[in-house]
Amino acid sequence: MAKITIADLEKIREESRRTLVLREGAGRAKITVHMGTCGIAAGARDIMSAVLKEVEERELSDIIVTNSGCAGLCSKEPMITVELVNFPAPVKYIEMTPGKIKQIFDSHIMKEQIVKEYALAIGSEMTH
């Protein structure tokens, strides 16, 4: 039976030593990818991969990546919410593509400047 082997574990261990654990409340920024049915159908999983790729390539250790359900604005999916620790409110970005994700990292995550052209609004929906 194929399963994760000792050699695989070593590789994973090696990789995971390179970054800190992404724990709730421990990061400088938190990125939430909305993954309801609407988001997934619109390509949210690829957006999540793009976010993970940016975090890894930029060697950022203080970013929390997570995903959540439907944000209630299905026609604008895929959407992400970006929260910075010292920012007053979360920013919701709409109609995301991997290219737009890169721009959001360049500007919002790295320079704390909102990418206004892709932003829907400042604020957040109730999740529960």
Add this chain to the structure above:
Amino acid sequence: MNDISLHILDVSENSIQAGAKNLEIFIVEDTKKDILTLEIFDDGKGMDEEILKKVESPFETSRTTRKVGLGIPFLKEAAESCGGTMVISSAKGKGTKVKATFKYSHIDRKPLGDIAETLVALILRAEKTEILYLHKKNGKEFIFRTRELKRQLGVQNLKKVNLLNSLKEIIKHKISEIQ
């Protein structure tokens, strides 16, 4: 949804929302019998008969952000459009089971898609849910358990970006080995 792995991600979202502690995903590809079976089990809050009767309708959801729920109807449509079936069973307080079958060789059967991406997305989503993934194809199988991986790595959680990216590659490779 373009492929089965996206349906898995979508339907599993319901399990996580239902507070599942354990999520089990089984895939069996049997090319001799010409059938692909997908089963998703959870031990979340479950549904009573009344809700269960309505859940296959797109106009039913327990969510409050919008009034229609399409995840289960989408999966049902994907299965039935290629000579398969979808059955959902549930008991309040016990959990839910979704089983879908697909005629393997049917021209309209969606491809399996990228399971590794789906598993990583679920790990990121599900802080408190342990995932078991079992994939069989013509006698070969691949098994993955988050609980076991955490124990082997000696970590409390798997939400590290480098770890997830390398795990994704390993799972992709393991699944390609049973194909």
